Amino acid sequence: MSKTDPLTESKTDMDQKGFLSSEVAKSLEGSQIDKFHWKGGTGFAAEDANALADRVHFRRVEITGTLNAADGFDRVVDGRAIQTKYFDNPYATLNAAFDSDTGSYRYKGQMLEVPNDQYDSCVKLMREKILEGKVPGVCNPKEAERIIKKGIVTYRQARNIARAGNIDSLVYDVKSQAISTGYLFAISFSIDFAKRKWSGEETREAIKNALHTAVTSGSNTLVTGIVASQILRSHAATVGTVIVRGSIKSVASTNVGRQAIQNIAVTSLGKAVYGAAAINHVSKLLRSNIITSAVMTAVITTPDIFRASVKKSISWSQFSKNLLVNVTGVAAGTGGWMGGAVTGAAIGSIVPGAGTAVGGVLGGILGALLGSTAGAIGVKAGLDLLIEDDAKKMLKIVQRTVEELVNDYLLSDDEITKLGEKFKPLLNAKWLKEMFKSGPDSSRKEFVYNKLDPICFEIAGTRKLVSLPEADVVQSTISEIVKDIPIEIAVTQTDYANA
Numbered sequence: 001m002s003k004t005d006p007l008t009e010s011k012t013d014m015d016q017k018g019f020l021s022s023e024v025a026k027s028l029e030g031s032q033i034d035k036f037h038w039k040g041g042t043g044f045a046a047e048d049a050n051a052l053a054d055r056v057h058f059r060r061v062e063i064t065g066t067l068n069a070a071d072g073f074d075r076v077v078d079g080r081a082i083q084t085k086y087f088d089n090p091y092a093t094l095n096a097a098f099d100s101d102t103g104s105y106r107y108k109g110q111m112l113e114v115p116n117d118q119y120d121s122c123v124k125l126m127r128e129k130i131l132e133g134k135v136p137g138v139c140n141p142k143e144a145e146r147i148i149k150k151g152i153v154t155y156r157q158a159r160n161i162a163r164a165g166n167i168d169s170l171v172y173d174v175k176s177q178a179i180s181t182g183y184l185f186a187i188s189f190s191i192d193f194a195k196r197k198w199s200g201e202e203t204r205e206a207i208k209n210a211l212h213t214a215v216t217s218g219s220n221t222l223v224t225g226i227v228a229s230q231i232l233r234s235h236a237a238t239v240g241t242v243i244v245r246g247s248i249k250s251v252a253s254t255n256v257g258r259q260a261i262q263n264i265a266v267t268s269l270g271k272a273v274y275g276a277a278a279i280n281h282v283s284k285l286l287r288s289n290i291i292t293s294a295v296m297t298a299v300i301t302t303p304d305i306f307r308a309s310v311k312k313s314i315s316w317s318q319f320s321k322n323l324l325v326n327v328t329g330v331a332a333g334t335g336g337w338m339g340g341a342v343t344g345a346a347i348g349s350i351v352p353g354a355g356t357a358v359g360g361v362l363g364g365i366l367g368a369l370l371g372s373t374a375g376a377i378g379v380k381a382g383l384d385l386l387i388e389d390d391a392k393k394m395l396k397i398v399q400r401t402v403e404e405l406v407n408d409y410l411l412s413d414d415e416i417t418k419l420g421e422k423f424k425p426l427l428n429a430k431w432l433k434e435m436f437k438s439g440p441d442s443s444r445k446e447f448v449y450n451k452l453d454p455i456c457f458e459i460a461g462t463r464k465l466v467s468l469p470e471a472d473v474v475q476s477t478i479s480e481i482v483k484d485i486p487i488e489i490a491v492t493q494t495d496y497a498n499a
Helices: 015-028 041-056 090-095 118-132 141-147 153-163 167-180 185-199 203-234 235-251 255-269 275-311 314-350 356-384 392-408 413-426 427-435 441-461 471-483 486-498
Strands: 061-063 075-077 082-085 111-114 149-150
Touching: 015 167, 015 185, 015 203, 041 061, 041 075, 041 082, 041 153, 041 167, 041 441, 082 314, 082 392, 090 111, 090 141, 111 118, 118 149, 118 153, 141 149, 141 153, 141 427, 149 167, 153 167, 167 203, 185 203, 235 255, 255 275, 275 471, 392 413, 392 427, 413 441, 427 441
Parallel strands: 082 111, 111 149
Antiparallel strands: 061 075, 075 082
16 A cells, blocks of 8 residues: 555545546446436436346347447347337337338347336337238237337436436436446455555455555445436537537547547557547547546545534644645556556557457556556655645654653653654554644644553553662762772862861
8 A cells, every 4th residue: 555644544445536536437438328418318317226126137238239230239138139218108119119111120030128017018019010010020029029028117217317316316326326336346456455465464464455445446446436327418518529520520630649539449448449439439538537536536536624614633734735645646556547548559459368458458558557656656755845744844843742751750761762662553644633623733732741641651561669768878889989999089089178
């Protein structure tokens, strides 16, 4: 784990913030959430919600509807092609699957997925269509139950999922982000465990601490994904895409820029895309990265707001410093992810067996980690020259107070060592925060003194009892000392006394 001051350490490791933010953005762009606010957004929401339900039940799901092929299926689940139709009544839902000119079923060989609450009515209507000869290759009306598939969500639920700020959309986002970003827990654990082992920690302690980091990182990532998902449902997200697309088009006007955009798209989608498709995807990806970066920064900064305003366990100057470090770390990590994806994809395309997509993924991860760490460390080093951390201030007070206690109790070197051994377990972030909250520096000094005084008293209590020597023993010792004084010094002292 990155070394941080005990009073100001972030629960999410410094070098993972930008990486996590970028991965959340990538997972969001793997869905159709940016289409939820479109006309027909309920259908897109239904497709994603039903696909999510399939994944929850460990079915093999391949999304194909984004290819926009004429009468193509929306997804393939365990080898079965599925077409999803969601309208506000069974007649509209079923008729959408039939050609308006010929009246024939448009999706031969595909199951028709309909709203959960419209299933029975749609089956009945499909039977009628079969009897009318409107379903090519099917004559038995009982086949309607084989063709019609009951969706997991109702039309009303799908409509709510497409909108922000309601229970259905929040529940969907929780499930979706828990699954799509679940792998980040394993990555976070692996990174943190390796770093702890490299720094010399024992295996069991490294596992324990790495699990704590992974759980906290996972929680922050989940919240970031949910909030960002709600924002992406808004019209403002579309406006953001339009603004970003202008910049991406400018970059794509050069050969180098065009290749870079294609590499980023390949890394994100896992397949080759070119031209306008690559520009559109990267535009949305960059927009989502901006949103997730802002949300991630807010999520990891919120605890500091509480500490500064309510608990009074850190100063507002410390809060400002932490905020700037977090903003820089996340932003640098996002930039590092994109830069690493471009470089990694380029290397992967020329290395045998690697591949552009694999190289881009690895490059993106490394770029995000290195970028986030370098950015956060750099800005923190600069701010250290301007703003002293609360932890450093507290430790200076601790040092001065310990020096007074050593003098008050006349502690020997061995006893000072014992004091350090007993005090070390107490000196953690929680203890320093309590000290900070105790008030001005004079109160903080008193806080430390009161905490350590019993320890010093206990150490002093283990000393052997010392009794003063008898008077004749002292006198005889003095006589022995005088005998050992050279004669010249003794005579000089006698003459001085007579004078």
